Amino acid sequence: MGTPPFAVPALEALATRHQVAAVYTRPDRPVGRGRETTSSAVKRAALSLGLTVVQPVTLKDFQEQDRLRGAAPEVIAVAGYGLLLPPAVLGMPRHRCLNLHPSLLPRHRGPSPIQFAILSGDQVTGVSLMLMDEGMDTGPVLLQQTHPIHPQDTPGILGEALADLAARLLVEGLPRWAAGELTPRVQEGEPTYSQILRKDDGGLDWQLPARELWLRVRAMQPWPGTFTALGGKLLKVLEAEPETGQAPPGLVVGEGAGAAVGTGDGLLRLRRVQIEGKKPLDIQEFLRGRPDLVGATLD
Numbered sequence: 001m002g003t004p005p006f007a008v009p010a011l012e013a014l015a016t017r018h019q020v021a022a023v024y025t026r027p028d029r030p031v032g033r034g035r036e037t038t039s040s041a042v043k044r045a046a047l048s049l050g051l052t053v054v055q056p057v058t059l060k061d062f063q064e065q066d067r068l069r070g071a072a073p074e075v076i077a078v079a080g081y082g083l084l085l086p087p088a089v090l091g092m093p094r095h096r097c098l099n100l101h102p103s104l105l106p107r108h109r110g111p112s113p114i115q116f117a118i119l120s121g122d123q124v125t126g127v128s129l130m131l132m133d134e135g136m137d138t139g140p141v142l143l144q145q146t147h148p149i150h151p152q153d154t155p156g157i158l159g160e161a162l163a164d165l166a167a168r169l170l171v172e173g174l175p176r177w178a179a180g181e182l183t184p185r186v187q188e189g190e191p192t193y194s195q196i197l198r199k200d201d202g203g204l205d206w207q208l209p210a211r212e213l214w215l216r217v218r219a220m221q222p223w224p225g226t227f228t229a230l231g232g233k234l235l236k237v238l239e240a241e242p243e244t245g246q247a248p249p250g251l252v253v254g255e256g257a258g259a260a261v262g263t264g265d266g267l268l269r270l271r272r273v274q275i276e277g278k279k280p281l282d283i284q285e286f287l288r289g290r291p292d293l294v295g296a297t298l299d
Contacts, residue, residue, distance in 0.1 A: 001025070005041040006114075006159055007079035009167035010100055014077060015049050017171055021071040026082050027055045060086050068092065075178070077170060078132065090132055095178050097132040100166040102159070104128060104144055106191035109137035114155045114162065116194035119219035121211070125149055125158070127166045129173045131184050140184035143173045154221045202226045206249035206298060210242035210266035217268075229299035230275065231292075238280055239271035254294045258283045261298060 001024040002011060014020055023046035031038040046053050056064045065088050075095035078085070090097050103113035105128040108120075117125040126146040133139040145165055149158060176182050202224035204213055217226045217240045226237045228250075247253045247262025252270075260267040274280040275290070287293060 001076060001081040001083075001085075002042045002079040003040045003082045004080045006102060006163045006166070007042050007081075007100075008045045009163045010077065010079050010170050011042060011045055012049070013167040013171045014174075015051065018174070020049075020051050021073055022052045022054050022068075024054050024056070024068075024081065024083075027057060056083070059083055059089050065089060065092075075174065077174070079166060085132060087134060090134065098142070098170070098174070098177070099130050099132045099137070099139070100170055101128045101130060101137055102126075102162040102166065103194075104146065105130060105137055105141060106187040106189055108194045109191055110194035111196050112194040114159050115197060115219045116192075117149060118153060118155065118158065119215050120192075121215055123149055125162070127162055127169050129166075129169050138187070140186050142177055142182045142184055143169055145169050154218050156222065197224060199224045204228045204237060204298075206261060207264045210263040210268045213263055213268050214240055214242045230290075230296060234276040235298065236274040236280075237268075237270060237272075238274060240268050241271065243267050243269050248297075250298045252293050252296050252298060257287075259287060259294055 003026045011020070011023065023042060025040045025042040025046070028037050028039050028043070030036060043053050043055070054067070059065065059068070068089065069092060073093045075093045076089070076097040077100070078097055079100040085097060101113065102125070103117060104124070104126045108116045114125070124146050126144055128141050129143040130137070130141045131139040147161060147165055173182065197220070202220045204216065204226050206228070217237050220226050221238070228235050228237065243260065243266065245260065245267040247267060249262050249264055251262045252259050253262065253267070255267070255269055258269060260269040270283045272280060272282055273286050275286070
């Protein structure tokens with residue numbers, strides 16, 4: 001059971017080692033301005049592997065539960081599925097439901113752990129293989145593997161690395177769990193929680209320190225992105241980095257051939273931006289067409 005690209009390597013790894021009775025993923029949905037109906041990454045991968053795909057709207061429906069029961073699963077592997085598994089489903093397989101979560105639980109429970117690991121300035125994250133219960137990522141952990149977060153990491157870069165790590169953890173842990181070689185352990189430490197990202201999470205508050213703004217620029221790529229306003233138009237900040245120096249919050253100052261923005265603490269050097277209605281540009285190229293950026297105050 002899975003939906004996003006994060007779940008694809010785990011599915012592919014399972015399919016080479018075990019019989020996959022069925023692949024459950026979210027229903028197709030309209031995406032983009034054209035509202036074109038689009039299949040999930042997991043559905044596309046499953047079809048390419050010749051696997052049976054099931055796309056229920058909910059698993060609370062008794063008929064859907066009967067259909068799942070008919071597949072006689074020995075274990076259900078879950079990775080970013082996006083639907084609640086009711087108690088009847090959790091208790092169905094002999095070897096339970098196992099979840100791959102891209103964080104070191106109990107840190108960053110919830111739907112956006114990769115983004116929140118970057119946003120929080122964590123230097124290390126990882127993947128947890130856990131038994132599912134009725135809570136949100138609250139079940140006992142079977143295995144964990146750490147992974148460093150590098151300064152250039154975005155959710156896309158980090159997510160790919162964690163997806164590969166999750167696949168390895170699952171194919172290692174599944175047979176060990178079935179053989180009784182793994183002992184579930186209660187999650188230790190104070191939980192933290194990630195939230196569903198919303199459009200306004202990408203707004204840049206120039207009163208914040210440059211380092212916090214840099215983390216937000218990285219964490220919110222590609223969606224919702226990070227943005228400010230220049231002369232009444234939306235200005236997306238695609239790449240940036242913090243540096244020493246000071247200017248009034250929001251004021252753009254010249255920095256060599258580039259530009260930096262004053263913050264509550266330090267400067268945020270702009271590396272790549274995109275003004276509303278135009279294509280993304282490196283800051284030097286952007287300044288050739290919009291030299292008025294330097295000296296402007298961003299809202």
